[in-house]
Amino acid sequence: MTYQNRLFKLLNSRKAEEKYFMPFFVAGDPNLDSFKEIVKIVEPYADIIEIGIPFSDPIADGPTIQEGNVRAFKAGINTIKALEAIKELRVFTEKPFIILTYYNILIQGSETIEQSIDITFENLKNSGIDGMVIADLPIEEAELVLNACEKYDLALIFLVAPSTTEERLEKIIKKARGFIYLISVMGVTGARESVDQITKDNIARIKKKTNKDLPVFVGFGISKPEHVKIIIDAGADGIIIGSAIVDIIKNNLNNFPSMKDKLVDFHLKIRNSIKERM
Amino acid sequence: MDYIGKYPNKLGRFGDFGGIFAPEILMPALNELNEAYEKYINDPEFQNEFYNILKYYSGRPTPLYFASRLSEYIGCKVYLKREDLNHGGAHKINNVIGQALLAKKMGKKKLIAETGAGQHGFATAIAGAYFGMETKVFMGEVDIVRQSYNVYRMQLLGAEVIPVKSGSKTLKDAINEGLRYWIANVHDTHYLMGSVVGPHPYPMLVREFQRVIGKEIKQQILELENKLPNAIIACIGGGSNAIGAFYDFINEDNVKLIGVEAGGEGKNTNKHSIALGLGRRGVLHGAMQYLLQNEYGNILETHSISAGLDYPGVGPEHCYLSKINRLIVGDATDNETLNAFKKLSELEGIIPALESSHAIAYLIKNKDTFEKDDIIVINLSGSGSKDLSIVSDYIKFKINPKEIL
Numbered sequence: 130m131t132y133q134n135r136l137f138k139l140l141n142s143r144k145a146e147e148k149y150f151m152p153f154f155v156a157g158d159p160n161l162d163s164f165k166e167i168v169k170i171v172e173p174y175a176d177i178i179e180i181g182i183p184f185s186d187p188i189a190d191g192p193t194i195q196e197g198n199v200r201a202f203k204a205g206i207n208t209i210k211a212l213e214a215i216k217e218l219r220v221f222t223e224k225p226f227i228i229l230t231y232y233n234i235l236i237q238g239s240e241t242i243e244q245s246i247d248i249t250f251e252n253l254k255n256s257g258i259d260g261m262v263i264a265d266l267p268i269e270e271a272e273l274v275l276n277a278c279e280k281y282d283l284a285l286i287f288l289v290a291p292s293t294t295e296e297r298l299e300k301i302i303k304k305a306r307g308f309i310y311l312i313s314v315m316g317v318t319g320a321r322e323s324v325d326q327i328t329k330d331n332i333a334r335i336k337k338k339t340n341k342d343l344p345v346f347v348g349f350g351i352s353k354p355e356h357v358k359i360i361i362d363a364g365a366d367g368i369i370i371g372s373a374i375v376d377i378i379k380n381n382l383n384n385f386p387s388m389k390d391k392l393v394d395f396h397l398k399i400r401n402s403i404k405e406r407m
Numbered sequence: 408m409d410y411i412g413k414y415p416n417k418l419g420r421f422g423d424f425g426g427i428f429a430p431e432i433l434m435p436a437l438n439e440l441n442e443a444y445e446k447y448i449n450d451p452e453f454q455n456e457f458y459n460i461l462k463y464y465s466g467r468p469t470p471l472y473f474a475s476r477l478s479e480y481i482g483c484k485v486y487l488k489r490e491d492l493n494h495g496g497a498h499k500i501n502n503v504i505g506q507a508l509l510a511k512k513m514g515k516k517k518l519i520a521e522t523g524a525g526q527h528g529f530a531t532a533i534a535g536a537y538f539g540m541e542t543k544v545f546m547g548e549v550d551i552v553r554q555s556y557n558v559y560r561m562q563l564l565g566a567e568v569i570p571v572k573s574g575s576k577t578l579k580d581a582i583n584e585g586l587r588y589w590i591a592n593v594h595d596t597h598y599l600m601g602s603v604v605g606p607h608p609y610p611m612l613v614r615e616f617q618r619v620i621g622k623e624i625k626q627q628i629l630e631l632e633n634k635l636p637n638a639i640i641a642c643i644g645g646g647s648n649a650i651g652a653f654y655d656f657i658n659e660d661n662v663k664l665i666g667v668e669a670g671g672e673g674k675n676t677n678k679h680s681i682a683l684g685l686g687r688r689g690v691l692h693g694a695m696q697y698l699l700q701n702e703y704g705n706i707l708e709t710h711s712i713s714a715g716l717d718y719p720g721v722g723p724e725h726c727y728l729s730k731i732n733r734l735i736v737g738d739a740t741d742n743e744t745l746n747a748f749k750k751l752s753e754l755e756g757i758i759p760a761l762e763s764s765h766a767i768a769y770l771i772k773n774k775d776t777f778e779k780d781d782i783i784v785i786n787l788s789g790s791g792s793k794d795l796s797i798v799s800d801y802i803k804f805k806i807n808p809k810e811i812l
Contacts, residue, residue, distance in 0.1 A: 185705035186579065186691060188586045189430045195573060208703045232428055233690045233704040242423075242688075265428045265693070269418060290432035292593065297434065312432060316591035 134282050136177065136225035136259040136307050145341055148361055148403050149176040152396060153229065153348075153371030155197035156180050156214060157206030159382055164201075165214055167378070170389055172222050174396035179262070179369065182211050182230035189264040191319030193372040196379060208234055212256040219257030227286060228253070229262040235274070243273060250277040260284030260307050268301050275304060286310050291331050298338055308344045308367060311335055313351065313360070320372040321350035329363040336364045352376075354402035361406040368403060408733065410657040414724065419607020419694075422730060424723035429606040429693045433586075436593045441608040443513045448615055453508070458619075460504050464537065465494040467501075467619065471627035471784070476754040481774045483781040486636070487757070488624055488652065490788045497760065497789030498620060498648045499530035503599060505616030507534035510597035517541045517596040521585040523550055523578030523644070524715035524762065525557025526789055527601030532566035534599070542566040545585040547576040550714045556793045575708040578644075578718045582692050602645025603722035606693025610723050617651025624784055625655055632782055638663035641786040642765040643683065643736075644716035646725045648788035657728070663735060666725060667769040669711030670738035678710035682721040683729050683736045696720045697729075712741040712797065713761035715789075739768035745801050747771055748791060760789030761797070 132138040152175050157164050168178060183198040183206055190198075215226055239245040253261070260283055266274060268287065278285045284307035289298060292315060302309070313328040314321065328347065335345050347360050348369030357368050377395060381388035414421045429437055447453040461467040469489045478485045490498035507518060518540050522528030528544035535542030544561055548570050551558050561568050569588075574580035582605075589598040600609040603617075621639075628636055639656060641649035643666040656662045671679030679685075686697035689704055699707045699719040711717040728734035739747070744761060747768035752758045759767060766785050777783060791798070799809060 183705075186574070186583050188583050188692070189432070189590065191587070192573075202705075207705075231690075233698075233700070235704075236689065237702065237704045265430055265690070267427060267429060267431050267434050269427055269434075288431040290430075292432055292435045294435055297431075301431075315432065315593065317587045 134259050134284065135223060136227065136284050139176065139225055140307060140344060143344070146407055147366070148407050149344070149346065149367035150399055150403055151175065151177040151179050151227070151346060151367055151369045152374055153179040153181060153369060155194065155201050155375060156182055156211035157201035157204055158197040158375065159200050159378060160204035161206065161210060161214055163385060165218060167389065167392060168218050169221055171392055171396045172224060174400045175224060177225045177227055179227045179229055179371070180211070180215060182208055182228050182234055184231040184234050187231060187264070189317055191317040191372065193320065193375050193379070194318050197375040212252055215258060216256040225259040226257060227260045227262060228258055229264065232263055232266045235263065246273055246277045250281045250283060253283060254281040258283065260286055262286045262288065262310055264288070268297070268304060271304065288312055289335060291315055291327050298335065302338055302343065305343055308346045309335060309339060310369065311345050311347045311365070312349045313347050314349055316349065318349055318372050320352035320376055324356050324359045328360065332360065332363040332365050354398050357399055357402040358406055361403065368399065370399060408658060408660060411654070414727065415607060415611050419611065421724045421727035423688070424695045424726040425607060425610055426695050427606045427693065428690045428695070430590065432590050433593065437606055437608065439513065440612070443509055444608050444612050447509060447512060453512070457505055457508055460508070461501060461619065465500045465504070466492060468623045468627070469493060471624060471631065473631070474755050477751065480754060481770060481777065483777040483779055483783055485770065486628065486782065486784045487787045488620060488784055490620060490648065490786060491757070491759065491763070491790035495526070495530050495533050496792060497526040497530065498617065498651060499527045499601065500533065501619055501651065502601065502613050502616040502647060503527070503530040503534040506597065506599045506612065507538050507540065510599070511538055511540070513597070515595060515597040517543070517592070518599050519543045519545065519585055519588055519596055520599040520601055521545045521578065521581035522601065523581065523717055524713060525550065525554040525561065525793060526715060528566070528568070529557045529560050531599050532561040532564040535566055536564045543569055543588070545569050545571050545581040545588070547571045547578060547581050549576040550578065550581070553797055554714055554793060555796060578714065579706065586692070602647040603650050603724060604645040604692055604694060604696070604720060610694065613647050614650045614654060614724065617647050618654050620648065620651035620786065621653060621655035624652060628782070628784065634782070635659055635662050636782040636784045638665055638781070639784045639786065640665045640667060640766045640769055642667050642716060642762050642788065643721060643725060644669065644680065644718050644762065646722035648786050650722060650724055652786040657733060664728070664733065665735045665737060665769065667765045668736065668738040669713060669716035669765060670740040670743070671710040671712070673740055674738065677707070679738070680709040680711045680716050680718060681738050682719060683725060684738055686721070688726070691720050694723045696723045697726050712744060713765070715760070715762040716765065737769045739765040739772070743768040743772060745798065748798065749802060757787070758791035759787055760791050761794045763788045764791070
């Protein structure tokens with residue numbers, strides 16, 4: 130089967146030992162032009178690029194991503210501008226784009242929820258987006274989104290947490306496409322110092338239930354090459370890093386060339402640590 | 408109409424509103440809470456224990472008081488449901504005792520809560536002390552400053568007050584921070600939601616614990632007047648006191664249910680909290696509801712003189728009742744509210760909470776629409792003692808302690 134969707138195309142042709150790196154950026158952080166430039170310079174080191182569409186009340190995010198959202202809002206970001214920026218970036222790369230956002234951002238634009246989702250998803254598709262993670266949309270509420278994803282050939286990536294029961298896990302796996310996004314810890318997003326045993330146990334638990342067609346990516350808390358090694362060795366197929374990257378942006382706001390150097394350096398280190406385990 | 412017992416459905420829906428828009432990490436805890444609720448809510452032993460605490464500890468039933476001088480001023484019969492006489496000074500105690508008891512049965516050791524005016528935080532601190540559970544209360548910095556009295560009270564009861572510095576530093580941000588904390592501590596902690604907001608089962612659960620208000624009103628007004636009231640008026644922020652007072656009257660078509668939102672500096676300014684009247688449907692804090700938001704779905708900052716009503720959304724059941732025209736929605740501005748606050752104090756010797764003063768303000772400004780024989784019940788949801796430091800900035804006092812020395 131041949132796929133138009135870049136994420137499906139990438140994952141469909143994968144070998145079992147293949148490992149992926151998906152860095153995360155907040156659209157418009159620290160401003161739109163810098164954001165676009167950052168994505169372009171780190172693109173060679175990433176397999177998939179995850180982009181946050183800012184929401185005013187991100188309950189699943191820790192202080193780092195919240196501050197990234199605030200910086201982006203202060204610099205004038207909104208959903209339309211974020212999608213335009215992604216469309217511009219699409220010209221430079223064929224790597225899959227996944228957006229991360231909250232449900233309320235996707236249900237604007239029309240009287241009914243169905244129509245709003247339809248309008249939004251057509252926009253997502255036209256902007257060159259391949260899939261999405263919706264932080265506050267559990268499987269119970271996902272029907273409308275799943276239908277629209279089918280219509281526009283987009284992937285709805287489901288989150289799985291350490292607290293997810295076996296029964297829920299099975300339901301989620303049945304509906305999931307692309308990959309499973311495993312939240313490594315019980316908590317919100319944010320860089321952490323070490324990898325918990327709970328992370329390793331959960332990778333094993335979920336890998337046991339999934340097959341080659343549904344790789345498991347791990348995110349939340351990963352900040353160092355050492356973490357990458359432990360998580361890959363535990364059986365994960367992909368690594369998602371957000372807060373550690375947004376922290377680099379935050380810590381170098383006054384020096385853009387240095388910010389870019391540090392971002393490239395960080396991506397290179399992560400890339401290499403993934404390569405070593407393949 | 409035939410309404411009671413029909414909503415929400417299994418997915419927590421009141422028509423198009425409500426639902427469970429929560430991060431996956433919280434879903435098992437929400438399901439667990441729902442199961443515990445189903446198990447205990449109709450258990451006579453649980454109900455007995457719940458009501459006995461409200462009776463002996465909080466002083467229920469609260470009086471339904473015929474306000475004769477206010478009635479004369481308005482030109483109809485006005486009764487006040489004295490929720491301000493509860494232990495803690497507000498209706499909030501009903502819900503916290505119910506939820507803390509449920510949490511205890513579920514084996515949870517700790518309570519967390521958000522608070523705006525501090526009334527729910529104070530009530531949660533009371534429940535924490537009563538049940539011997541460690542309690543943390545998340546409160547926006549803006550609210551900490553304007554409700555300092557409650558900040559002292561919570562700490563005296565042994566609760567930890569956690570200042571919230573994000574966003575608008577008010578109620579909505581306190582909920583965000585409380586949910587984030589819960590995400591990381593869900594194994595031993597119950598999130599004690601303070602209003603009929605949040606993901607399912609909260610709007611249903613909080614309503615059931617607040618229903619005692621309306622049940623008492625019904626019994627009391629029948630004893631006093633031998634008929635049902637023409638209208639019940641309550642303020643609506645999230646809407647817990649309102650749904651508590653309204654719920655057992657929803658089937659009674661001849662009883663008007665009037666919810667009064669915070670008009671702030673006026674409908675035509677952007678400084679208000681009129682979510683039912685002016686909001687657009689959207690999802691915040693786990694539920695589909697009417698929200699004050701911009702065209703992109705980002706939540707707007709709201710305003711009200713009363714911290715307890717300063718919230719951009721409103722409980723999903725109120726959204727549904729308003730959509731099917733069962734709920735009449737009104738509003739009162741900060742100024743109208745301050746006048747009502749003064750008026751009730753002078754006429755009846757009762758200082759109402761600024762939140763509850765919105766309901767009185769609505770009654771005053773619409774007094775010409777009521778007939779002489781009409782019976783109106785105002786849900787006086789809380790006491791105004793907590794509001795004196797705010798009010799003293801607005802009302803001219805002959806002797807103002809702030810200006811001496």
